[in-house]
Amino acid sequence: MGKLVTVGEAGEAVVLERLLAALAVPASVSGVEAPLLGPGDDAAVVVAPDARVVATTDLLVEGRDFRTDWSSGADVGAKAVAQNLADVAAMGAVPTGLLLTVGAPSDTPLAWLEDLGRGVAAACSVWSTSVIGGDLSGASELLVSITALGDLQGRAPVCRSGARPGDVLALAGSVGRSAAGLALLLAGGPELAEEVAPELLAAHRRPVPPVGAGPAAAAAGATAMLDVSDGLGVDGARLAAASRVHLDVDADWEDQHVLDLLVAARRLGGDDDPWGYGLVRSWVRGGGEDHALLATFPAGVAARGLPEPFVRIGEVLPVRSGWPAVTVNGDDEVVGGWDVYA
Amino acid sequence: MGKLVTVGEAGEAVVLERLLAALAVPASVSGVEAPLLGPGDDAAVVVAPDARVVATTDLLVEGRDFRTDWSSGADVGAKAVAQNLADVAAMGAVPTGLLLTVGAPSDTPLAWLEDLGRGVAAACSVWSTSVIGGDLSGASELLVSITALGDLQGRAPVCRSGARPGDVLALAGSVGRSAAGLALLLAGGPELAEEVAPELLAAHRRPVPPVGAGPAAAAAGATAMLDVSDGLGVDGARLAAASRVHLDVDADWEDQHVLDLLVAARRLGGDDDPWGYGLVRSWVRGGGEDHALLATFPAGVAARGLPEPFVRIGEVLPVRSGWPAVTVNGDDEVVGGWDVYA
Numbered sequence: 256m257g258k259l260v261t262v263g264e265a266g267e268a269v270v271l272e273r274l275l276a277a278l279a280v281p282a283s284v285s286g287v288e289a290p291l292l293g294p295g296d297d298a299a300v301v302v303a304p305d306a307r308v309v310a311t312t313d314l315l316v317e318g319r320d321f322r323t324d325w326s327s328g329a330d331v332g333a334k335a336v337a338q339n340l341a342d343v344a345a346m347g348a349v350p351t352g353l354l355l356t357v358g359a360p361s362d363t364p365l366a367w368l369e370d371l372g373r374g375v376a377a378a379c380s381v382w383s384t385s386v387i388g389g390d391l392s393g394a395s396e397l398l399v400s401i402t403a404l405g406d407l408q409g410r411a412p413v414c415r416s417g418a419r420p421g422d423v424l425a426l427a428g429s430v431g432r433s434a435a436g437l438a439l440l441l442a443g444g445p446e447l448a449e450e451v452a453p454e455l456l457a458a459h460r461r462p463v464p465p466v467g468a469g470p471a472a473a474a475a476g477a478t479a480m481l482d483v484s485d486g487l488g489v490d491g492a493r494l495a496a497a498s499r500v501h502l503d504v505d506a507d508w509e510d511q512h513v514l515d516l517l518v519a520a521r522r523l524g525g526d527d528d529p530w531g532y533g534l535v536r537s538w539v540r541g542g543g544e545d546h547a548l549l550a551t552f553p554a555g556v557a558a559r560g561l562p563e564p565f566v567r568i569g570e571v572l573p574v575r576s577g578w579p580a581v582t583v584n585g586d587d588e589v590v591g592g593w594d595v596y597a
Numbered sequence: 598m599g600k601l602v603t604v605g606e607a608g609e610a611v612v613l614e615r616l617l618a619a620l621a622v623p624a625s626v627s628g629v630e631a632p633l634l635g636p637g638d639d640a641a642v643v644v645a646p647d648a649r650v651v652a653t654t655d656l657l658v659e660g661r662d663f664r665t666d667w668s669s670g671a672d673v674g675a676k677a678v679a680q681n682l683a684d685v686a687a688m689g690a691v692p693t694g695l696l697l698t699v700g701a702p703s704d705t706p707l708a709w710l711e712d713l714g715r716g717v718a719a720a721c722s723v724w725s726t727s728v729i730g731g732d733l734s735g736a737s738e739l740l741v742s743i744t745a746l747g748d749l750q751g752r753a754p755v756c757r758s759g760a761r762p763g764d765v766l767a768l769a770g771s772v773g774r775s776a777a778g779l780a781l782l783l784a785g786g787p788e789l790a791e792e793v794a795p796e797l798l799a800a801h802r803r804p805v806p807p808v809g810a811g812p813a814a815a816a817a818g819a820t821a822m823l824d825v826s827d828g829l830g831v832d833g834a835r836l837a838a839a840s841r842v843h844l845d846v847d848a849d850w851e852d853q854h855v856l857d858l859l860v861a862a863r864r865l866g867g868d869d870d871p872w873g874y875g876l877v878r879s880w881v882r883g884g885g886e887d888h889a890l891l892a893t894f895p896a897g898v899a900a901r902g903l904p905e906p907f908v909r910i911g912e913v914l915p916v917r918s919g920w921p922a923v924t925v926n927g928d929d930e931v932v933g934g935w936d937v938y939a
Contacts, residue, residue: 291649292754295839297687297823298653298747300754303645307633310652311640312696312744314734345639354654354744392656395738402654402696402744405640412634412642481639497637 262368263361271391273365274357277372278379278386290352290387299387301352301404308351309405309412311342317397325440328367330460331399332374339403340382341464341482341546347413347473348405350466352387353379355401358394371399374461382466410473413550418479418498423557424569427468427548430487430512431535432458434542435519438534442523452519464546471562472550480550485543488581494549495580504569506584513539540583604710605703613733615707616699619714620721620728632694632729641729643694643746650693651747651754653684659739667782670709672802673741674716681745682724683806683824683888689755689815690747692808694729695721697743700736713741716803724808752815755892760821760840765899766911769810769890772829772854773877774800776884777861780876784865794861806888813904814892822892827885830923836891837922846911848926854910855881882925 262270275294292300313335315321321331336353343350355375359368379385384403392398436459439448448456464482472480479498483490487504495502513520513535520531520538528534551571552561561567604612617636634642655677657663663673678695685692697717701710721727726745734740778801781790790798806824814822821840825832829846837844855862855877862873862880870876893913894903903909 292688292756296754296756297684298651298690298745298754300649300651300688300749303648303650306645306648307642308645308650308746309640309642310694310696310744310746311730312698312732312742314698314700314732314740314742316700316734316736318737319735342639346634346642348640352652354652356654356656356742358656358658358740388653390654390656390742392658393661394658394740395660396736398656398700398736398740400654400656400698400732400742402652403640404650404652407642412638412640414634414638 260364261361262359262363262365265365267391270365270368273369274372274391277369278376290385294386294388299352299354301387303351303406305407305409307407309343309346309348309407310402311339312400312402313339313342314398314400323367323397325445326460327374328370329374329377332371333378333461335399335401336375336378337462337464338484338544338546339401340384340466341484341548343403343405344464344466344469345413345480345482345548346405346407347410347469347477347480348407349470350382350384351404351406352384353401353403355386355389356392356398357389358392358398360395360397361393363397408470413473413477413480415479415481415494415497418494418500418551418571420500420571420573421554422478422551422571423554423567424502424504424571425550425552425557425561425565426568427465427472427550427565429458429545430483430547431516431538431542431545433462433544434538435516436460438523438538439519451522455516455519458545462545465548465564468548468562468564472548472565475552475562476556477550477552480548483543483545483547483549486541487549488540490549492580499574501572501574501578502569502581503572503585504581504583508566508568509536509539509583602706603703604701604705604707607707609733612707612710615711616714616733619711620718632727636728636730641694641696643729645693645748647749647751649749651685651688651690651749652744653681654742654744655681655684656740656742665709665739667787668802669716670712671716671719674713675720675803677741677743678717678720679804679806680826680886680888681743682726682808683826683890685745685747686806686808686811687755687822687824687890688747688749689752689811689819689822690749691812692724692726693746693748694726695743695745697728697731698734698740699731700734700740702737702739703735705739750812755815755819755822757821757823757836757839760836760842760893760913762842762913762915763896764820764893764913765896765909766844766846766913767892767894767899767903767907768910769807769814769892769907771800771887772825772889773858773880773884773887775804775886776880777858778802780865780880781861793864797858797861800887804887807890807906810890810904810906814890814907817894817904818898819892819894822890825885825887825889825891828883829891830882832891833923841916843914843916843920844911844923845914845927846923846925850908850910851878851881851925
């Protein structure tokens with residue numbers, strides 16, 4: 256079998272065998288409870304002790320969501336897991352299992368799929384979950400789709416619609432780091448990114464969202480929450496619209512948050528923006544894919560202390576007609592975002 | 598908005614709005630219980646009264662799993678639902694909700710996606726379930742992926758591994774009809790298929806698996822079950838291998854089952870096979886995508902009467918070293934199947 260180099264040469268049975276081997280994490284290492292019924296039957300069976308199940312799905316497409324010359328198979332696998340678990344966490348749930356679908360052209364190296372499997376397994380291990388099933392298909396481009404399931408542990412789901420004026424606006428995790436890493440890649444490829452800011456390149460390749468902070472926020476009484484996948488401006492506006500409130504971000508928090516992005520911004524700023532302040536602000540306000548959790552908490556909860564690692568970044572105000580949904584210090588509009596068909 | 602003709606022109610927000618509108622089935626019509634939390638938040642929440650959840654996923658890729666000149670968007674949507682619900686049914690579970698992921702090139706007609714949504718909604722209505730969430734993405738080719746969730750209602754999942762020698766082999770639904778419809782399409786396109794056997798064309802475009810038969814089989818004591826997605830030979834061999842048994846199909850059942858396929862086979866048989874018997878047998882033994890349920894029942898259950906619409910098609914025998922896993926009247930090898938990378 257050592258000579259099989261593409262998935263087309265290997266055939267479906269061998270690809271499945273190799274992928275399952277790459278996905279397997281010894282229970283003694285991961286500490287993960289095995290699914291009641293994992294890959295190999297028509298469907299998987301996992302526990303749902305709460306008698307409700309949280310379910311979310313995301314598709315990554317080669318050339319749109321990742322490039323194989325910029326990210327390894329393991330990077331792509333880890334990122335796909337991270338962004339789905341961030342969605343589970345944003346409801347206040349803990350992950351219980353993943354379904355993994357991979358579409359691949361027949362000339363895809365078998366090693367790439369095995370590397371993908373190892374990246375998925377590594378991310379699963381970090382967050383104590385596992386792949387319980389999935390699907391393999393041929394395709395014209397590489398596709399990686401994950402469905403994540405979660406358990407609410409008896410709590411109400413934390414929706415986008417529960418924020419109230421007077422609540423504190425808080426963030427767990429970072430914004431703008433993935434966007435900064437991507438900007439370096441676009442400007443000079445992995446070589447430039449590695450030279451200037453390897454930690455920002457890593458943040459783009461393998462974001463590490465604060466998955467545990469989601470259930471902690473729910474337990475602490477968060478009134479609304481979502482994960483920042485499309486940018487603080489766009490996702491903040493979604494929360495604001497669903498809750499019919501206005502969000503105001505502290506300029507002081509923003510100034511602090513941009514510090515470790517300046518090294519990249521100064522390199523890329525150009526003549527119009529020699530210190531890179533414009534770039535840094537665009538990354539912090541418009542950059543997605545770090546999958547930070549944006550949540551709102553009653554002021555009383557915040558006064559007693561936000562659950563780690565949440566920090567206060569602003570406040571929830573009444574809707575003001577004709578104003579943008581999200582502002583910084585009651586002033587500038589925060590905008591950004593991403594259209595999947597653009 | 599009437600002038601928007603492609604998804605790229607419409608943009609993600611409008612596409613999502615139109616797709617959700619097409620997916621919406623009034624609760625009064627469908628009789629479906631609404632999800633606890635449906636599309637619009639980071640993740641959906643559905644009931645899991647059994648405290649376990651069944652989960653399965655399948656990806657359909659344009660040019661591999663469907664052709665837009667042979668199937669409408671509604672056909673593709675209905676088929677994607679059908680094949681996922683067949684997997685839920687094959688565990689003995691009832692469907693509780695679906696996640697729908699659609700990948701589309703920017704020049705895809707918006708009307709095609711709306712048609713897809715209507716086909717998904719129509720199939721959901723038939724089987725009393727609904728779309729609870731999903732994902733939209735750009736892609737180089739049309740992609741439709743569904744994840745289906747189900748509830749076991751307190752019963753043990755029916756796996757592939759529980760068949761025992763002495764059990765009765767039974768089938769609910771048909772085999773070979775989708776393959777016959779596809780053969781007509783390949784030979785002469787929709788025109789020939791409509792002329793010769795519109796009912797076989799319909800079986801290919803929109804299979805109607807016996808979803809309700811899965812929970813009925815589980816309640817009746819089925820020892821093993823799977824859905825026939827890749828052909829009786831290939832899927833039968835999977836059940837046989839998992840259960841370490843041999844399956845023998847009655848020639849009498851096969852002869853009966855081929856009757857309504859002969860009209861297509863005679864048209865396509867050619868000089869070597871003027872009556873089409875060879876073709877018909879290849880469809881019945883090797884044709885997938887009808888998503889019939891293949892199950893085994895203890896002889897005592899069969900003697901009292903199999904749950905509808907299961908019919909006895911053979912018996913479960915001890916493994917015989919050196920023999921194929923599935924035979925017809927203890928003789929011919931039953932083969933067939935499908936490699937996704939071929």
